[in-house]
Amino acid sequence: MGNQMIKKANAFEILNHWLLAGSFFILTITGFGFLFHLQQVVAIFGSANTMKVWHNYAGIVFSISLFFTIFNYLPVSLKFGVDDMGWITKAGGYFSKKAAIPPQDIINAGQKLYYLFILFAGIAIAASGFFIWLRPQVADIRKWVLLSHLVHNIAFDLFMIAVPLHIYLGTLANPGTLRIMITGTVPVEWAKKRHAKWVQKMGY
Amino acid sequence: MAKKALLISPELCIGCRGCQTACKAWNQLPAIKTANRGSAENPPDLTPNLYNRIRYVEMPSESNQVRWLFVSQRCMHCDDAGCIKICPAPGALFKTKEGATAYDKDKCIGCKLCVAACPFDVPRYDEKDKISKCHLCSDRIAEGLAPACAKTCPTGAIRYGDRDSLIQMAKKTGYAKVYGETDLNGLGTLYAFKDSPKIYGMDEHPAIPETVVFWHKVLKPLAYLGLGGAVAASLLHYVAFGPKKDEEVK
Numbered sequence: 001m002g003n004q005m006i007k008k009a010n011a012f013e014i015l016n017h018w019l020l021a022g023s024f025f026i027l028t029i030t031g032f033g034f035l036f037h038l039q040q041v042v043a044i045f046g047s048a049n050t051m052k053v054w055h056n057y058a059g060i061v062f063s064i065s066l067f068f069t070i071f072n073y074l075p076v077s078l079k080f081g082v083d084d085m086g087w088i089t090k091a092g093g094y095f096s097k098k099a100a101i102p103p104q105d106i107i108n109a110g111q112k113l114y115y116l117f118i119l120f121a122g123i124a125i126a127a128s129g130f131f132i133w134l135r136p137q138v139a140d141i142r143k144w145v146l147l148s149h150l151v152h153n154i155a156f157d158l159f160m161i162a163v164p165l166h167i168y169l170g171t172l173a174n175p176g177t178l179r180i181m182i183t184g185t186v187p188v189e190w191a192k193k194r195h196a197k198w199v200q201k202m203g204y
Numbered sequence: 205m206a207k208k209a210l211l212i213s214p215e216l217c218i219g220c221r222g223c224q225t226a227c228k229a230w231n232q233l234p235a236i237k238t239a240n241r242g243s244a245e246n247p248p249d250l251t252p253n254l255y256n257r258i259r260y261v262e263m264p265s266e267s268n269q270v271r272w273l274f275v276s277q278r279c280m281h282c283d284d285a286g287c288i289k290i291c292p293a294p295g296a297l298f299k300t301k302e303g304a305t306a307y308d309k310d311k312c313i314g315c316k317l318c319v320a321a322c323p324f325d326v327p328r329y330d331e332k333d334k335i336s337k338c339h340l341c342s343d344r345i346a347e348g349l350a351p352a353c354a355k356t357c358p359t360g361a362i363r364y365g366d367r368d369s370l371i372q373m374a375k376k377t378g379y380a381k382v383y384g385e386t387d388l389n390g391l392g393t394l395y396a397f398k399d400s401p402k403i404y405g406m407d408e409h410p411a412i413p414e415t416v417v418f419w420h421k422v423l424k425p426l427a428y429l430g431l432g433g434a435v436a437a438s439l440l441h442y443v444a445f446g447p448k449k450d451e452e453v454k
Contacts, residue, residue, distance in 0.1 A: 032427070035427060052314075097452050132316075149320070157430050164434035165434050193450070
């Protein structure tokens, strides 16, 4: 029983996560290159024109990948109950090792909020990006482009705060978590402590 | 180097549009086919192949029933230029040492953000999606020559010279206020208006769009601060509280 493993993420989910992460990484470094005219970053891509091509097409990958996350995470993220509130009030136990955390679903309340944030900010940054890129023929185009530029940059700032925290929580802060995005499996005993409701639903 | 500028005096302009033609000649821009709109003003707007034009404003007043104002329209060469501020491509838009807002088409990435950020709606895009606008004949003025429009103007309605002396000259001639003296940290295209700028179709107080200023002053630094802050907070948490070791999780 002790070494029994349980599948927490399937191959598609893992692949999709890395597509999202990879495209996000390209978008971020090219984004910083454009924002601050970083010649070293431009040099990696050869020219600002090529860097724009990378930025735009990584945006397509990001958007498609973001769309497919809906099937993995949205339904469960929208179920926000008493136990989720309990997780929030105890800050997930990240500031007190003695805190007793209520049983959680396949993703905990913090992960649910993070996902809803990523979906919201992701749609905002993608929609505004495509607007600037494709520049549809509408009245007052200059005002719409300025609005898109504002939304694109606000969402970018929010991503810059949220994503490092996500990476920290998924690696250093929670040993044993990263393997979910590599092999997709975790020990049942490990999962019971963190996602009790889900493990129970799976029949363990 | 002393900043250079154009001083435009609509009262001296006779609407001959020699400046439009001289500009096209120097910059090798093709003619554009236009339709008769019932106005002598032609073409109706700036285009990628029309860097400057004379706007014909009919503005009858009590003392002058046939008042026709001719206003040269082109890049204003702002010292604090919205187009340069928003441009994401290094070296695509820049100030020359003479004060012109010039551009390098090879470095332009065709994002068209400058079109939205310009307070005067000046930048246009050519068929290759590259920025196209008046650059104060930066290739001529670098060699000490006057821009083509000023060179050809037969009445002195477009004058080119040291910015400070042009302003002084306008004030001596009786223009209390020179349009563009202080706006956007000083425009490179100055106007000697007899009347309120509005009559000539110009903004009373031109400014870079507020969203662009907010982005530049707040959102840009926040990108670095947010990233650095989030990484620092993570490390601090790791040191102060440590990871959730499996045996500690209840």
